[in-house]
Amino acid sequence: MTLFKPLLIICSLGLSGAVLAQDASVTISSPADGAKVSASMPTKVTYDVVPGPKGDHVHLYVDGGEATVLRQLKGTTTVDTLKAGPHSLCIKIVDKAHTPIGVEKCIKVTAG
Amino acid sequence: MDVQNLGYALTQVVHNLGAVSVTGGAAAARGLNLAEPQAAQRSLAALVLGGWVAQAASGVCFGAISYLGYGRLPDIHGIAVGALMLKVACAAAGFTVAALYLAREAGWSGPGRQRAWTAQLALALTALAAAAVLRWFS
Numbered sequence: 001m002t003l004f005k006p007l008l009i010i011c012s013l014g015l016s017g018a019v020l021a022q023d024a025s026v027t028i029s030s031p032a033d034g035a036k037v038s039a040s041m042p043t044k045v046t047y048d049v050v051p052g053p054k055g056d057h058v059h060l061y062v063d064g065g066e067a068t069v070l071r072q073l074k075g076t077t078t079v080d081t082l083k084a085g086p087h088s089l090c091i092k093i094v095d096k097a098h099t100p101i102g103v104e105k106c107i108k109v110t111a112g
Numbered sequence: 113m114d115v116q117n118l119g120y121a122l123t124q125v126v127h128n129l130g131a132v133s134v135t136g137g138a139a140a141a142r143g144l145n146l147a148e149p150q151a152a153q154r155s156l157a158a159l160v161l162g163g164w165v166a167q168a169a170s171g172v173c174f175g176a177i178s179y180l181g182y183g184r185l186p187d188i189h190g191i192a193v194g195a196l197m198l199k200v201a202c203a204a205a206g207f208t209v210a211a212l213y214l215a216r217e218a219g220w221s222g223p224g225r226q227r228a229w230t231a232q233l234a235l236a237l238t239a240l241a242a243a244a245v246l247r248w249f250s
Contacts, residue, residue: 053114054114054116059187065189066187066189066190069250092187094186094187095116095178095181095182096117096120097120097174097177097178097186098186098187098188098250099178099181099182099184099185099186099187100182100184100187101182102182
């Protein structure tokens with residue numbers, strides 16, 4: 001039981017993370033929200049992330065599913081060819097343990 | 113100092129010590145001459161059992177820190193999920209083997225005890241390998 005007391009204390013430290021990273025931000029400069037993208041070739045996503053004190057890196061989601069982990073905070077990444085129709089692309093800032101800190105940018109695109 | 117990072121770091125300390133205990137304990141016992149007093153092997157079995165408990169408890173603590181901080185668990189997918197499941201399976205199996213060893217080894221033959229330690233070492237090494245995959249594929 002002596003093992004669990006310190007672990008309980010350690011776990012309680014997580015409460016301090018309840019304050020979101022106020023200085024964090026995500027910008028998706030391309031494609032624009034509502035843009036039409038190709039349904040026959042991969043889509044390039046250009047982004048810029050300020051992780052803030054809580055963030056570490058970002059995850060990219062396509063239609064709610066995690067597509068890739070982005071270690072670079074600024075740049076262009078490629079999303080696999082999207083099927084024709086509407087899709088959502090989201091970039092979420094996560095901490096070192098891969099937990100989203102609540103700062104994200106989502107856009108909608110239509111592949112066609 | 114970021115208190116949440118401190119929480120992760122301290123949890124990582126416990127997790128790492130657990131990994132050392134299960135791997136080192138199993139390797140040491142596997143290398144013991146069977147003529148060695150069984151008390152030594154029992155001590156190592158207790159160390160390994162504690163190591164698996166530490167691994168499991170600290171693993172849960174990682175998730176708890178994330179949940180308490182942001183209201184959700186770490187977001188992993190694909191290969192990383194498979195690696196995590198493998199780690200959990202190794203911990204469960206390793207705990208079971210160690211507990212069985214402590215409870216019943218008196219009735220086991222020398223080769224039987226060696227097989228238990230071989231299995232224990234294989235589980236520890238598999239968990240270590242899975243941890244590396246989990247770290248870099250998530």
